[in-house]
Amino acid sequence: xxxxxxxxxxxxxQPYIEKWVSKHPEIEVAYTDQALxxxxxxxxxxxxxxxxxxxxxxxxxxxxxxxxxxIKGITLRNAGTDNVDFEAAKEFGLRVSNVPSYSPxxxxxxxxxxxxxxxxxxxxxxxxxxxxxxxxxPTIGREMRKQTIGILGTGxxxxxxxxxxQGFGANVIAYNRSQDPELAAEGLYVESxxxxxxxxxxxxxxxxxGPSTYxxxxxxxxxxxxxxxxxxxxxxxxxVDTKALLSALDSGKIYGAGLDVYxxxxxxxxxxxxxxELEDKVLADLLTRSxxxxxxxxxxxxxxxxxxxxxxxxxxxxxxxxxxxxPLEIKF
Ligand code: COI
Numbered sequence: 001x002x003x004x005x006x007x008x009x010x011x012x013x014q015p016y017i018e019k020w021v022s023k024h025p026e027i028e029v030a031y032t033d034q035a036l037x038x039x040x041x042x043x044x045x046x047x048x049x050x051x052x053x054x055x056x057x058x059x060x061x062x063x064x065x066x067x068x069x070x071i072k073g074i075t076l077r078n079a080g081t082d083n084v085d086f087e088a089a090k091e092f093g094l095r096v097s098n099v100p101s102y103s104p105x106x107x108x109x110x111x112x113x114x115x116x117x118x119x120x121x122x123x124x125x126x127x128x129x130x131x132x133x134x135x136x137x138p139t140i141g142r143e144m145r146k147q148t149i150g151i152l153g154t155g156x157x158x159x160x161x162x163x164x165x166q167g168f169g170a171n172v173i174a175y176n177r178s179q180d181p182e183l184a185a186e187g188l189y190v191e192s193x194x195x196x197x198x199x200x201x202x203x204x205x206x207x208x209x210g211p212s213t214y215x216x217x218x219x220x221x222x223x224x225x226x227x228x229x230x231x232x233x234x235x236x237x238x239x240v241d242t243k244a245l246l247s248a249l250d251s252g253k254i255y256g257a258g259l260d261v262y263x264x265x266x267x268x269x270x271x272x273x274x275x276x277e278l279e280d281k282v283l284a285d286l287l288t289r290s291x292x293x294x295x296x297x298x299x300x301x302x303x304x305x306x307x308x309x310x311x312x313x314x315x316x317x318x319x320x321x322x323x324x325x326x327p328l329e330i331k332f
Contacts, residue, residue, distance in 0.1 A: 001026070001027075001028050002026065002027050002028065002048060002318065002321045002322060003027070003028040003029070003030070003046055003047040003048060003321075004027060004028070004029050004030075004047055004048075004049050004050070004051055004314060004317040004318070004321065005029075005030050005031065005032075005043060005044035005046075005047035005049075005050050005051070006029065006030070006031035006032075006050070006051040006052070006314075007031070007032055007034060007035055007036040007040065007043075007044075007050060007051070007052045007053070007054065008032075008033065008034070008035050008036070008052055008053045008054045009031040009032065009033055009053075010033065012306060013077075013306055013309075013310055014031075016306060016307045016310040016311070017029060017031065017310055017314070019307075020310055020311055020314045024314075024318070027318060029314075030043075030047075031051075035052075035054040035056050036050060036052045036054065036058060036062055036066075036074075037056070037059075037061075037062050038059070038061035038062045038064070038065050041062055041065030041066050041068075041069065042065065042069070044066065044069055044071060045069050047069075047071065047321075048070075048071065048072050048073075048320070048321035048322075049071060049072055049073045049074070049075060049317040049318075049320045049321045050066060050071055050073075050074050050075070050317075051074075051075045051076075051077060051313050051314060051317050052074060052075070052076055052077065053076065053077040053078050053309070054083070055083065055265070055266045055269070055270060055297070056083065056266060057083045057084075057085065058074070058083055058084050058085060059085050059088065060085055060087075060088040063085065063088040063089055063091070063092045063094060064088075064092065066092070066094060067092035067093070067094065071094065072094070072095060072320050072321060072323070073094055073095035073096065073097070073316075073317070073320030073321075074089070074094055074095070074096050074097075075096075075097045075098075075313040075314070075316040075317040075320060075328075076096070076097065076098040076099065076313060077099060077309040077310060077313040078098065078099060078102075078300070078309060079098055079099060079100050079101070079102065080098070080208065080209060080236065081096070081098050081330065082208070082209040082210055082236060082238070084096060086330075086332045089332070090332060095320050095329055096329070096330050096332070097313070097316040097320070097326055097328040097329045097330060098313075098328065098330060099308065099309050099312045099313050099328060100156070100328070101156040102300070102305045102308040102309045102312065103302060103304040103305040103308055104156040104157040104159070104160045105160050105302075105304075106299065106300050106301070106302040106304065106305040107157045107161075107206075107234050107299040107300055108157050108158075108160035108161035108164055108206075109160075109164060110234055110260060110295070110298070110299035111157075111161050111204045111206070111232050111234040111258070111260070111299065112161055112164045112165055112168075112204065112232075114232045114234070114258030114260070114293050114295070115144075115149070115165075115202045115204060115230060115232045115258060116144055116168070117258065117293055118202070118230040118232070118255065118256040118257075118258055118291070118293065119141055119142045119143070119144060119147065119202065119230065120141035120142070121139040121140070121141050122139075122141075123290055123291070123292075123293055124139050124290040124291075125139040127290060142201075144165070144168035144169065144170050145168055145169030145170055146170075147170050147171070147201040147202055148170070148171045148172075148173060148199055148200050148201050148202075149165040149170040149171070149172050149173070149200065149201070149202045149203075149204065150172075150173050150174070150175070150190075150196040150197075150199065150200030150202065150203040150204070151165070151172065151173070151174040151175075151203075151204055151206060152174075152175055152176075152193070152196060152203060152204065152205050152206060152207055153175075153176055153205065153206035153207035153208075153235070154174050154176040154179075154180045154183055154206070155176075155206065155208075157206045157234075158174070158176070158204075158206030158207075159180060159183065161204050161206060162174055162183070162188070165204075172188060173188060173189070173190050173196060173199060173200065174188045174189050174190070174196075175189065175190050175192065175193055175195070175196040176189070176207075193216070193221075194224055197221055197224040197225045197226075198224055198225070198226060199226065200225070200226060200229055201226060201228070201229050201230070202229060202230045202231075202232065203225070203229065203230075203231050203232065204232045204234070205217075205231070205232065205233045205234070205235045205239055205240075206234075206235055207235060207239065208235065208236065209235065209236025209237075209238045209239060210236075210238075213236070213238070213239045214238050214239070215238070215239070215240070215241040215244075216239050216240075217231065217233075217239060217240040217241060217244065217245065218241045218244050219241070219244040219247065221244075222244050222245070222247070222248035222253060222254065223253070225248070225253065225254055227253060227254075228254070228255045229254050229255060230254065230255050230256045230257065230258070231245070231254060231256075231257045231258070232257070232258040232259075233257070233258070233259050233260065233261055234258075234260040234261065234299040235261060236261055237259075237261040237262045237263035237264070237265050238263050240259075240263070241263075242262065242263055242264070242282055242286075243282075245257060246282070246285065246286075249289065249291065249292070255291060256291035256292060256293075257291070257292050257293070258292075258293045258295075259286065259292065259293070259294050259295070260294075260295045260296075260297055260298065260299040261297055262283060262286070262294070264280050264282060264283060265283075265296070265297060268280060268283060268296070269296035269297045270296065270297065312328060313328075316328045316329070
């Protein structure tokens, strides 16, 4: 019998897994809430494919252990693959897939909501109301329709974010190395990243993580941004140099930031640190700022996305288990 073993399963994913299983009674499915590591790989014994979602790296040792069990592939329930050691996967003949375009609206909506919250000063407003200070001032906002919103990256998510920003009536511009024909025909692209930095009152990042985007927002990039602009990152923490961001906030160069991701997030986001002192003082600092909104890598987290992530990755796991094909397989 074909068997899939899933790692890192949250309780909110379980109903969607059970729903998928009810439509595939011929497939045996078992799962754990633990991450896939060299130490937990043995749990997948008897399965042909593993299904995973985690922030910690999928490393060489874990792949050795999977290969020893005869596992044919690993199907990620998420989009990002920056934590996958593709060299090791290749060495052990493991096929890999992701879910590159589960509901792009989940992340795009979250990004533009963060941006609107920054422009309308809603974090300090909420703090003020929580103190029972019901005065109007000083949390006056800026209207989205009066802003130039820069979308960095116009793939599935960036394109939806762009349309949502247009829905607010904002003047939207975009930058991407290769241009989407529909957006190009509408004349939305600027020529360079620098031009996007210089012209935008708000920038939303929708490029993937990886070596080519590492610290794309460094000291030089912040210096080129428009004064008083806001930055939203719902992509990967590695894209923003947090030290440079803090300097830009401290000097008043930029107005605020919305961060769903943070370069030091592993070990924090996804865990409960309530009543414990954060060892990461940079994260602690970010949380105390009224002009910084932090959400713990939850932009993806909607019922629609979670269902699509489960369904598409489990369908691919069947394909890998039976030596079939899947459009979601990553060729490397
Ligand atoms: C992704 O899909 O890559 C994400 O960033 C969301 C996730 C880690 C659940």
